Amino acid sequence: MLDRTGLSVSSISSQSLRWRLSLGVILVNLFVLFLAASSLRQSWHQYQDRAETTAKNLSRVLEGEIGGDIEKIDITLLAAGDEVMRQFSSGKVGQKELNDFLLRQQSLLREIDSLCVADERGSVAYGNPATPGIANVAERKFFASQRDNANAGLVIDRPVQTRSDNRWSLPMSRRINHPDGSFAGVVYVNLSLDHLVKTFSKLDLGSKGVANLRDLDLNILARYPERLGAASAIGKPTISLPLKQLIDAGQTAGTYRVAAVLDNVERAYSYRKIGDYPLYVTVGLASEDYLADWRTSLVKEAAWGILFFVATLLTSLLIYRALMRQQNAYESLYNSEERFLDAFENAPIGMAIVALDGTFSKVNQALCQILGYERAELKKLRFQDITHPDDLDADLANIKRLLDGEIGAFQMEKRYIRSDDQIVWVQVTGSIVRDAKNTPLHFLAQVENITDRKKVEAQIEFLAYHDALTKLPNRLLARDHLEMAIAYTERAGTKTAVLFLDLDNFKTINDSFGHAIGDELLIAVAERLRECTHETDTISRQGGDEFLIVLSDVPDAEAITLFAEKILERLEETFIIGGNEIATSLSVGIAVYPDDSKDIDTLLKFADRAMYHAKGAGRNAFRFYTEQMNVDAVAHQHIRVGLRRALEHGELALHYQPQISLSSGAVIGAEALIRWNHPELGLLLPATFLPTAEESGLIVPMGDWVLQEACRQAVEWLEAGLPEFVMAVNISAMQFTRGDLEQSVLRALADSGLPPALLELELTESILIQDTEKVLETVQRLKSHGLMLSIDDFGTGYSSLSYLKRFNVDKLKIDRSFICDMINNPNDATIVRAIIQMARNLNLKTIAEGVEDEHLLSFLRLQYCDEGQGYYFSRPLPADEFARYVANNTQQLKLIP
Numbered sequence: 001m002l003d004r005t006g007l008s009v010s011s012i013s014s015q016s017l018r019w020r021l022s023l024g025v026i027l028v029n030l031f032v033l034f035l036a037a038s039s040l041r042q043s044w045h046q047y048q049d050r051a052e053t054t055a056k057n058l059s060r061v062l063e064g065e066i067g068g069d070i071e072k073i074d075i076t077l078l079a080a081g082d083e084v085m086r087q088f089s090s091g092k093v094g095q096k097e098l099n100d101f102l103l104r105q106q107s108l109l110r111e112i113d114s115l116c117v118a119d120e121r122g123s124v125a126y127g128n129p130a131t132p133g134i135a136n137v138a139e140r141k142f143f144a145s146q147r148d149n150a151n152a153g154l155v156i157d158r159p160v161q162t163r164s165d166n167r168w169s170l171p172m173s174r175r176i177n178h179p180d181g182s183f184a185g186v187v188y189v190n191l192s193l194d195h196l197v198k199t200f201s202k203l204d205l206g207s208k209g210v211a212n213l214r215d216l217d218l219n220i221l222a223r224y225p226e227r228l229g230a231a232s233a234i235g236k237p238t239i240s241l242p243l244k245q246l247i248d249a250g251q252t253a254g255t256y257r258v259a260a261v262l263d264n265v266e267r268a269y270s271y272r273k274i275g276d277y278p279l280y281v282t283v284g285l286a287s288e289d290y291l292a293d294w295r296t297s298l299v300k301e302a303a304w305g306i307l308f309f310v311a312t313l314l315t316s317l318l319i320y321r322a323l324m325r326q327q328n329a330y331e332s333l334y335n336s337e338e339r340f341l342d343a344f345e346n347a348p349i350g351m352a353i354v355a356l357d358g359t360f361s362k363v364n365q366a367l368c369q370i371l372g373y374e375r376a377e378l379k380k381l382r383f384q385d386i387t388h389p390d391d392l393d394a395d396l397a398n399i400k401r402l403l404d405g406e407i408g409a410f411q412m413e414k415r416y417i418r419s420d421d422q423i424v425w426v427q428v429t430g431s432i433v434r435d436a437k438n439t440p441l442h443f444l445a446q447v448e449n450i451t452d453r454k455k456v457e458a459q460i461e462f463l464a465y466h467d468a469l470t471k472l473p474n475r476l477l478a479r480d481h482l483e484m485a486i487a488y489t490e491r492a493g494t495k496t497a498v499l500f501l502d503l504d505n506f507k508t509i510n511d512s513f514g515h516a517i518g519d520e521l522l523i524a525v526a527e528r529l530r531e532c533t534h535e536t537d538t539i540s541r542q543g544g545d546e547f548l549i550v551l552s553d554v555p556d557a558e559a560i561t562l563f564a565e566k567i568l569e570r571l572e573e574t575f576i577i578g579g580n581e582i583a584t585s586l587s588v589g590i591a592v593y594p595d596d597s598k599d600i601d602t603l604l605k606f607a608d609r610a611m612y613h614a615k616g617a618g619r620n621a622f623r624f625y626t627e628q629m630n631v632d633a634v635a636h637q638h639i640r641v642g643l644r645r646a647l648e649h650g651e652l653a654l655h656y657q658p659q660i661s662l663s664s665g666a667v668i669g670a671e672a673l674i675r676w677n678h679p680e681l682g683l684l685l686p687a688t689f690l691p692t693a694e695e696s697g698l699i700v701p702m703g704d705w706v707l708q709e710a711c712r713q714a715v716e717w718l719e720a721g722l723p724e725f726v727m728a729v730n731i732s733a734m735q736f737t738r739g740d741l742e743q744s745v746l747r748a749l750a751d752s753g754l755p756p757a758l759l760e761l762e763l764t765e766s767i768l769i770q771d772t773e774k775v776l777e778t779v780q781r782l783k784s785h786g787l788m789l790s791i792d793d794f795g796t797g798y799s800s801l802s803y804l805k806r807f808n809v810d811k812l813k814i815d816r817s818f819i820c821d822m823i824n825n826p827n828d829a830t831i832v833r834a835i836i837q838m839a840r841n842l843n844l845k846t847i848a849e850g851v852e853d854e855h856l857l858s859f860l861r862l863q864y865c866d867e868g869q870g871y872y873f874s875r876p877l878p879a880d881e882f883a884r885y886v887a888n889n890t891q892q893l894k895l896i897p
């Protein structure tokens with residue numbers, strides 16, 4: 001089986017292993033058994049052959065021994081026969097002489113019991129019988145054989161047992177003839193079987209070996225060893241079949257193996273005919289004896305065999321256990337490797353096995369996706385090839401520390417270059433894999449795509465130092481850049497300029513067009529500012545409509561001036577946002593390092609003050625920081641602190657500016673304009689404290705006071721006999737949102753007794769376009785009381801005809817910015833003409849503010865503008881002066897052409 005790595009995986013089951021080992025044990029043992037059996041069989045044959053040879057040799061020895069004895073006895077018989085026949089032929093037989101002769105001959109042969117002569121009647125006449133003449137052998141077989149056959153030769157008869165001592169002896173005889181050749185009798189001896197047995201006993205036949213002497217009929221004549229009961233076998237033909245077959249086949253000598261008839265003992269026999277005598281000698285060696293050593297060997301071999309079997313069994317058991325352990329270890333290794341490979345392949349993060357040279361040996365699918373390579377492509381690459389050059393040194397340093405054993409693992413954030421050349425940020429966890437000898441094998445890398453996180457981090461970092469809307473640096477970053485610019489300036493010996501910028505009418509724009517358009521405007525302003533600056537300069541949004549520009553390395557104030565003029569000019573150009581044409585301008589305050597201060601906070605503070613100075617100078621202007629601005633700033637500070645006190649202590653006052661009918665020259669109205677009689681700073685104009693009043697919310701009670709005071713003053717003038725005219729009061733947006741304007745107005749009217757028709761509320765366009773329904777409701781209720789309604793600063797805001805109709809507006813107050821320049825600026829003249837024409841069409845009155853000279857007045861009259869207000873007629877005046885002005889009203893009329 002092949003795993004996914006291509007490595008061979010064994011899957012031998014324990015059952016299969018048991019089978020194989022068992023078969024192996026059986027085969028080995030069978031083989032050993034076969035060898036042992038062959039060896040034993042061979043040695044058995046050798047033992048058999050050796051036994052047969054030994055039996056053969058022993059039978060040959062016995063043949064020699066017994067043949068020799070019989071030959072000696074035969075010679076003695078022949079000698080005794082010759083002596084008897086000599087004495088018969090001499091005619092006289094000496095009894096004593098013949099007996100002595102026979103006894104002498106007998107004494108020469110230890111083997112025989114007696115040597116006797118029997119006559120032709122069988123009567124034993126001579127020799128060694130106990131009582132000669134009494135014994136008769138005529139009935140004996142050997143006598144008859146000799147008598148009946150003159151050529152019988154040596155006749156050996158069957159053994160006989162003596163009656164006296166039961167001893168066996170073997171009769172051997174020769175014929176004695178008369179001189180004429182007739183039968184004269186026999187000479188015979190009894191060969192003692194004891195003697196033969198003694199001869200047999202000299203042989204080493206083993207414990208169960210036998211030696212027999214048999215006649216030609218194979219009757220046993222003598223047997224060794226003598227055994228109880230075995231004697232009865234003597235004289236009987238106890239023969240084995242193999243012997244009979246061999247002899248019947250005519251073989252005079254031979255060997256055979258058989259279990260003896262007598263004792264059933266298996267023996268290796270050798271038989272041999274003794275010379276020409278009618279005798280056979282057999283020697284049998286018992287297999288029990290001659291195979292004793294073989295049997296011992298057999299037992300030993302069997303013991304060794306059993307030992308070997310047990311040993312092989314144990315060995316196989318051990319091998320089995322070892323193999324199973326190995327198998328189990330391998331399986332657990334395989335399983336753990338499988339689990340590792342599964343985890344590796346299916347990991348949600350990229351994983352790689354990296355060779356020591358950096359080549360990707362193995363990668364998972366997630367890594368391929370992260371890097372945008374096919375698996376095969378990636379495996380041809382080294383990690384160095386796709387690592388971002390800026391991250392390679394750090395990466396290699398970590399690898400070196402791994403290889404040196406300084407660390408076991410490392411984690412780093414780095415960049416790879418994808419196949420599509422995109423940068424991908426990853427977090428790499430690298431570790432090293434070593435073998436048992438601690439030699440490094442390869443690296444293991446876990447690669448997590450952190451590009452999104454990096455983007456978010458970059459975004460968070462960006463937002464920490466940038467303005468989310470305009471993407472410009474924020475205060476923090478701007479401060480850093482300012483510090484760097486100053487440091488550079490220090491070295492270069494040049495200057496750094498800090499420009500504090502504020503959009504002049506942003507609030508109005510915001511209120512008029514809504515916050516979305518206001519935001520777009522801020523973005524567009526930022527873009528224009530970018531176009532005006534160099535890369536080394538810094539533009540920052542400080543918040544709201546405030547921007548900060550840091551110009552580094554500027555040579556002198558003239559260069560700063562040129563830059564300031566450039567941005568003012570650029571910002572004056574109309575913006576087209578969301579289909580709307582929007583005009584704005586900048587007020588810029590400038591502080592210079594190191595001229596104004598060497599301290600950053602002080603520089604920023606001075607630039608801020610200078611900006612307010614520019615605002616005070618009529619906006620769309622820039623101002624360098626001066627000592628006077630310092631003074632103004634201190635005053636501003638006092639304003640913040642003293643505004644509430646001013647309200648409570650009656651430091652506020654109203655000045656009134658006349659509104660003139662351009663057709664009759666009569667005073668037809670008065671605009672109430674707030675002033676602050678500051679105890680230290682003197683008379684302050686609204687521009688110095690109204691923004692603070694708006695910020696603090698004091699504008700609401702302040703507005704209430706203005707309404708009360710204006711109405712009271714109007715009624716006072718009426719009662720003093722001044723001609724009737726309308727009192728115009730400026731209403732702040734906050735009075736609509738935070739205060740109860742209707743109640744406030746009605747209270748002022750009620751408290752003063754001023755007819756509602758003589759009170760005119762001046763609202764800005766921005767008030768009317770915010771939260772329209774609520775404002776509409778309030779305005780409609782106010783109008784229902786008979787109040788007059790005019791739109792202040794008309795032309796700078798939304799300028800929508802629809803709300804003019806809906807709010808039932810009475811008058812449009814054309815903004816001063818159009819009036820003051822309309823003689824020189826055809827655009828402004830066109831706008832003024834258009835506003836007047838539109839108002840006329842809507843049946844609204846128009847009033848021009850900022851009428852400063854008679855040219856403007858003439859122009860306005862030509863355009864049929866209804867009313868005018870401006871320095872040409874009068875500056876805003878305290879109440880008593882205003883009353884005098886009205887009294888001298890004819891003075892104004894004569895100025896009108």
Ligand SMILES: Nc1nc2c(ncn2[C@@H]2O[C@H](COP(=O)(O)O[C@H]3[C@@H](O)[C@H](n4cnc5c(=O)[nH]c(N)nc54)O[C@@H]3COP(=O)(O)O)[C@@H](O)[C@H]2O)c(=O)[nH]1
Binds near residue numbers: 672687690793850871
């Ligand atoms: N909510 C309130 N707003 C008020 C109140 N009083 C004044 N204001 C607002 O403050 C603005 C500045 O007023 P002020 O400094 O009084 O300036 C007025 C005039 O002095 C000035 N003006 C008039 N004629 C001319 C001119 O010929 N040339 C010139 N350079 N300036 C001139 O204009 C101011 C009046 O403007 P407007 O109200 O738009 O008619 C002022 O704009 C008020 O909005 C207050 O009580 N409540």
